[in-house]
Structure formats: structure tokens, C-alpha cells
Amino acid sequence: MELRQLKTFHTLASTLSFSRAAEVQNYVPSTVTMQMKSLEEELGVQLVDRLGKNVILTDAGRNFLRYVDNILGELEEAQHAVKQTGELTGTVVISADETLCTYRLPAVLRQFRLRYPGIRLMFRPLSNPNLKQSLREGGADIIFMLDENKGESGFCGEKMLDEPFYVLAAPDHPLAACTALSIEDFNGETFLLTEKGCSYRTFFERSLSQKGMGGITELEFNSAEAIKQCAIIGMGIAVLPEMAVTAELDRGELVRLPWDLTATSFATQMFWHEEKWISSAIEAFLNLTRDTFLNNSTL
Known part of the structure; x- marks a missing residue:
């Protein structure tokens, strides 16, 4: 009709x-x-x-x-x-995983609400494996992903910010004093990881496998905050983005282990469907997000 x-x-x-x-x-x-x-x-x-x-x-x-x-x-x-x-109106639906919800998007959402009070902003947190499906099925207008820096078929996308990842442990962990690590040093260790399907978990497991390590002992979480707190109390080794652990590293509650994760570049990325009609409200959100990340001192 x-x-x-x-x-x-x-x-x-x-x-x-x-x-x-x-x-x-x-x-x-x-x-x-x-x-x-x-x-x-x-x-x-x-x-x-x-x-x-x-x-x-x-x-x-x-x-x-x-x-x-x-x-x-x-x-x-x-x-x-x-x-x-002269006020823009409309609705914008965005989705992201828990890590970006906590550490990257609050500044964007705050700025958008201040600048465009007439636009209804709907935020739907999703686990990383479900974000692309939501965009393909029209459940979200825009998604944010912490993923390898690569394109996605059927999507338009932009890299917002490079995101370093670290292998971390409590300062009293047996491996914390090591200046170099081999794959054998991880034998018998427990890894604190995100849910299966998460891109950086997949990359980390693949990197261990390529160096000759078979199965690993793991505890699985759907929250970066939970992983961080468990690592702090010595429950295992965590793999987390720098943005989630800056304060804990500064306070000495966590330390970086000497294990290189730079072989693959990860980034915060913004995607929308290539066939999606871009309304004035959606265009306003895209532009404000670009400006906010460009001036990333506010993030």
C-alpha cells in the first residue's frame, strides 16, 4: 500500500x-x-x-x-x-556487541541525542555472530563490529578505529614474568574466551593451532567484563582488546604477556546494507559517527 x-x-x-x-x-x-x-x-x-x-x-x-x-x-x-x-525526525536502529556497547559507542550515542533530539534512536545489543544476520534481515539499520579489517559481501562498511588485542594475565600469574613465550608454555593453562563465532577468538585459536597446539582448556563467556574480572583474580589467560583493559593495565591489575597478535589487523567497523535506503536520519547518524571517531579523544 x-x-x-x-x-x-x-x-x-x-x-x-x-x-x-x-x-x-x-x-x-x-x-x-x-x-x-x-x-x-x-x-x-x-x-x-x-x-x-x-x-x-x-x-x-x-x-x-x-x-x-x-x-x-x-x-x-x-x-x-x-x-x-527544521528538526530532523525518524528512527535509526543500531546494533553492536557488548564490548563496543561499553567502550566505544556511548560517546557516539550521547552526541547524537544532543544534536538530533527529534530522531528516535533504538539500540539493540547482539552477540557478534548475530550482527550480520540482523543487518541482512533488516533488524538493524547500522551495525558495529569488532572484526578483522576486511569487507563484507552485500554490505557497505567503513573502518572507524584500529583495535590492538593483547594476551593478558594477572601480575602474579606464572607466565607474567616471562620475556618471551613458546607454545609449550601454554600447556595446562586455562584460557578465558568469548563465545564461539567471535572473530578474534577464532583468530587466536587458529594462531595456537598453527604453532602446533592441539585442544585447549577454556572457559567461555559472553562478556568482556566478565573475562577481565576472572583474569584479574587469576582464573586464567585472557584475550581482550586494548580499549577494554587500559585502566586495569595502568593500575597493574593485569599485565600483557609477550605473545604477538599483530598478524591480523582488527578494527571497530561500521556496516549498513548496500541495498538499504539511507534516510536523512540514518545519514545524520553515519556522519556524526564518522566525526566522533575521527576526534577519538572523546571515545
Whole structure:
């Protein structure tokens, strides 16, 4: 059902003439006929009776007209309000995983709410494996991912910020004093990892496997904060992005182990569907996010 069909029906109900409705709408009469036929087929009812040159609303048409009056009235008020205030309106739905929700996006969301109070911002946290599916299925307009710096088929995307990753342990952990580590040093250790399907967990496990390590002992979490706290009390070795552990490293609650994770570049990335219509509200969010990350001292 399209807005132009509702306007055509409203005009036809007012004029009770296909030719006059076409004149008002600046259409040829066949366009009015086609739009009415399409609208009636979609609704599954007949809205007007065509009695020779006369047009009469059916009972269904009269009932439908009341709702169309309200819809067009609300639309006119909305257009008037926007023109009067110049304020952007609309809805933007965004999703990200728990780590980015906590450490990267609050500054973006705060700035957006201050600058565009008329735009409804809906935030839906999702686990990393579900983010792409949400974007493909239309559950989100924009997603943020902490992932390898590469493109995604069917998506438009931009890198916002490079994100270093560290292998970490409590300062009293047996490996904390080592200046170099071999794969054998990890034998018997417990690793504190995110859920399966997370890109940086997959990369870390692959790097261990390539160096000859088989299965590992692990504890699985869906929260970077939980991983961090468990590492601090000595439950195991954590793999986390720098943004999540800066304060703990500064306070000496965690230390970096000498294990290189620079072979793959990870970044905070912003994606939207390549076939998605970019409304003014979505465009405003994209632009503000770019500006906020460019001035990343606020993050």
C-alpha cells in the first residue's frame, strides 16, 4: 500500500469522479483507475461502485475513508512541524556487541541525542555472530563490529578505529614474568574466551593451532567484563582488546604477556546494507559517527 494510492482514493472520495480526481492529482484517468484497482486488490474489498459515470463509496470505502483522513491529516501535521522547526525526525536502529556497547559507542550515542533530539534512536545489543544476520534481515539499520579489517559481501562498511588485542594475565600469574613465550608454555593453562563465532577468538585459536597446539582448556563467556574480572583474580589467560583493559593495565591489575597478535589487523567497523535506503536520519547518524571517531579523544 503506497501513500500515493491513499491520496488518490481520498481525492476520488471527495470528487466522486475519476476524471476530476485525475485532474486534481495531475494524472491521466487511467492512472487513477490503475491505482484504485491495485488498492482494492490489496485490501481484498471494493471501495467504490462505478455506476455509469457516477462513483459511489461502498460501506467498506466509507469505513476506509475515516482512517485515510486520519493518516493524511497526521502526515500534513508532521510535514508542517518539520518545516517549522527544521528538526530532523525518524528512527535509526543500531546494533553492536557488548564490548563496543561499553567502550566505544556511548560517546557516539550521547552526541547524537544532543544534536538530533527529534530522531528516535533504538539500540539493540547482539552477540557478534548475530550482527550480520540482523543487518541482512533488516533488524538493524547500522551495525558495529569488532572484526578483522576486511569487507563484507552485500554490505557497505567503513573502518572507524584500529583495535590492538593483547594476551593478558594477572601480575602474579606464572607466565607474567616471562620475556618471551613458546607454545609449550601454554600447556595446562586455562584460557578465558568469548563465545564461539567471535572473530578474534577464532583468530587466536587458529594462531595456537598453527604453532602446533592441539585442544585447549577454556572457559567461555559472553562478556568482556566478565573475562577481565576472572583474569584479574587469576582464573586464567585472557584475550581482550586494548580499549577494554587500559585502566586495569595502568593500575597493574593485569599485565600483557609477550605473545604477538599483530598478524591480523582488527578494527571497530561500521556496516549498513548496500541495498538499504539511507534516510536523512540514518545519514545524520553515519556522519556524526564518522566525526566522533575521527576526534577519538572523546571515545
